[in-house]
Amino acid sequence: MISTLITIAVIAVLVFYIIGIYNKLVTLKNRFENAFSQIEVQLKRRYDLIPNLVETAKGYIKHERETLEAVINARNQALNGLKAASANPGNPAAIHELAGAESLLGSALGRLNVVMEAYPDLKASQNMMQVSEELTSTENKVAFARQAFNDAVTAYNTYKQTFPPVVFAATFGHAQDASLLEFADSAEIQAAPKVQF
Numbered sequence: 001m002i003s004t005l006i007t008i009a010v011i012a013v014l015v016f017y018i019i020g021i022y023n024k025l026v027t028l029k030n031r032f033e034n035a036f037s038q039i040e041v042q043l044k045r046r047y048d049l050i051p052n053l054v055e056t057a058k059g060y061i062k063h064e065r066e067t068l069e070a071v072i073n074a075r076n077q078a079l080n081g082l083k084a085a086s087a088n089p090g091n092p093a094a095i096h097e098l099a100g101a102e103s104l105l106g107s108a109l110g111r112l113n114v115v116m117e118a119y120p121d122l123k124a125s126q127n128m129m130q131v132s133e134e135l136t137s138t139e140n141k142v143a144f145a146r147q148a149f150n151d152a153v154t155a156y157n158t159y160k161q162t163f164p165p166v167v168f169a170a171t172f173g174h175a176q177d178a179s180l181l182e183f184a185d186s187a188e189i190q191a192a193p194k195v196q197f
Helices: 002-058 065-087 092-116 120-124 126-161 165-169 186-190
Strands: none
Touching: 002 065, 002 092, 002 126, 002 165, 065 092, 120 126, 126 165
16 A cells, blocks of 8 residues: 555656646747747837838938848848748757848848948938938847847757756757857847948
8 A cells, every 4th residue: 555655656646747748838939939029029120220221221321222222122121031930949950040131130230331331421411311320229129129039939949958858858849959049240230230331
């Protein structure tokens, strides 16, 4: 009788322990998905600001149409990458696609900044100063949100790769590691780009 009670108690403890592992995996996954949604909010804000930047610049740099189109195309590609990553922030391919698109957008914005340096009237424009200030603020928010996302992904991956959760992770639908969101020029982006007009 006592051995049966001990066996039942051990089984109950194991069941509750396994339930605890499952719940922690779900909690950590939800945290990194929520952290990604914070990135999504800031990137959408950034993508909404870029057409304003281009429209403001159009009046001053009419013969730089190719550069302006490159910025808009890169913005659209980054927006598509964001939509794919938003559908499944745990998908490494979608996160990698977003990172690549963001790198292209950063490069296109950098070229636009270089072109704008040649136009003092544009740099002094009240609209351009306001848009650039909002863009700089948004870049800082993107950097902080990306850091929070990467921290949440690291916590999730670390927990699911430790023992004993690693034994149960695949069974509970957590087989694939989540990917960090790293841009090609991470050091540059983390320092928030300096937009000068």
